[in-house]
Amino acid sequence: MKKGFIVINAYTEASSELNQPKRLKSELEALGVSMEIVRNSPSILHKEGDFAVYADKDKYAARALEKRLRIFNRAEAIEICDDKMLTHLALDGFPMPETIPSLLCYTPSAPVSEALLGEVKDRLGFPVVVKECHGSLGKQVYLARNETELRALAERLKGVPHLYQKLIAESAGRDLRVIVIGGRAVAAMRRTSQTDFRSNAELGGIGEPFPLDREATDLSEAIARTLGLDYCGIDLLFGKDGYLMCEVNSNAFFGAIERVTRQNIAQAYAEHIYRKIYIENAK
Numbered sequence: 001m002k003k004g005f006i007v008i009n010a011y012t013e014a015s016s017e018l019n020q021p022k023r024l025k026s027e028l029e030a031l032g033v034s035m036e037i038v039r040n041s042p043s044i045l046h047k048e049g050d051f052a053v054y055a056d057k058d059k060y061a062a063r064a065l066e067k068r069l070r071i072f073n074r075a076e077a078i079e080i081c082d083d084k085m086l087t088h089l090a091l092d093g094f095p096m097p098e099t100i101p102s103l104l105c106y107t108p109s110a111p112v113s114e115a116l117l118g119e120v121k122d123r124l125g126f127p128v129v130v131k132e133c134h135g136s137l138g139k140q141v142y143l144a145r146n147e148t149e150l151r152a153l154a155e156r157l158k159g160v161p162h163l164y165q166k167l168i169a170e171s172a173g174r175d176l177r178v179i180v181i182g183g184r185a186v187a188a189m190r191r192t193s194q195t196d197f198r199s200n201a202e203l204g205g206i207g208e209p210f211p212l213d214r215e216a217t218d219l220s221e222a223i224a225r226t227l228g229l230d231y232c233g234i235d236l237l238f239g240k241d242g243y244l245m246c247e248v249n250s251n252a253f254f255g256a257i258e259r260v261t262r263q264n265i266a267q268a269y270a271e272h273i274y275r276k277i278y279i280e281n282a283k
Contacts (some may be wrong), residue, residue: 002033002278006053007065010040019255020266021052021055027270051277055251057082057134072251074272077228083252084133085163090227094219096245097237098124098166105158112154120148124166130154133161136249143167171237175246177207178216178234179265180224180256182272185217189257199263219243230276231269233257269271 006021025035038044040056045064054062054071059082062075062122073081080086100123103116120128130153132140144150173193173260178185192208220234223245233252236243 001026002050002117003035004028004033004042004049004053004273004277005036005038005047007038007040007044007061009056009058010183015116016253016255017055019275020251020253021053022268023254024053024270026156027264027266028273029272030267031248033274045056047189051273053273054078059249070087070277072230072276073232074228074230078250080227081229081232081248082134083161084131084135085161086133086248087248089162090246091223091245094245095224095239095242097129097168100164102125102154102157102160102162103141104161104200108159109141110158112151112158117147117154119236120150120164124164126150127167128164129167131155131163131165132157133163145200145280158182168237170240174238176210176216176238177252177257178212178220178233178236179254180220180229180234181231181265182275183221185212187257187261187263188216188266189260207256208249209261216243219245223248230272 006025007132008017008021012018017092018065018073021037022067025037025208026036038047040061044061045068051070051072052065054065054073056077059075062071062078065071066075080090085101088096100120101168102111123153126145126147127145128150130142130144135141144153167274177189177191179187188210189207191207193206219236223234224232227248229250231250233249235246235249237246257263258265
């Protein structure tokens with residue numbers, strides 16, 4: 001009997017997060033695989049199955065589970081994508097906005113590094129994007145418009161891993177989300193916000209279908225291949241001289257892009273998993 005399970009966060013209740021595993025479960029069951037959705041807990045390390053889809057960000061549980069069976073995505077890929085600075089370092093050589101890592105502070109009373117603030121101001125200018133290394137849906141991404149705002153953000157985040165990134169002004173409030181499955185770019189959606197420099201749908205961004213051109217396709221597929229991802233959503237910025245990699249999401253929500261493009265992303269991902277586990281492994 002073909003059998004697998006989908007691991008979701010132990011605490012999530014958001015409908016956008018629950019839609020994803022339900023859709024994927026349905027498409028895998030249509031292929032003849034018995035599927036179960038389970039919340040992350042110590043018991044997942046003892047569950048039986050041919051594979052697991054890991055729809056969580058707990059890197060420790062992912063590493064432990066991967067010792068027992070194949071997981072989608074692989075633990076190392078999830079870990080790299082969940083840390084924006086690790087993603088930036090892993091993709092060295094790809095076109096990206098200029099980025100400066102934060103200096104972690106272990107003494108809460110210590111003042112913010114003047115050397116860091118000076119380098120950010122001189123190299124990146126204002127406005128400057130400030131991102132916590134761990135975050136999703138655009139909620140941990142900020143914009144410092146001047147030195148006063150930069151200093152306040154640096155002070156607030158000095159004990160939190162974060163980075164500073166040059167604002168790509170021509171792409172402010174818009175980006176391109178590309179879904180890559182099994183190494184192939186399968187769908188794209190342009191996201192636009194009229195009220196925010198972030199274009200996330202969860203923050204009011206509006207999605208519309210976008211025809212995949214060769215540049216976006218080649219760049220997205222190369223990124224997914226470099227990071228070893230079975231499935232991902234890659235966010236590209238519209239730079240003056242071409243696309244720039246902004247972020248990579250190893251568990252990108254596909255509800256919005258399915259609605260906008262009318263493409264069955266869940267089915268394509270399910271077929272990739274089935275092919276990897278039951279066809280390629282059987283050879």
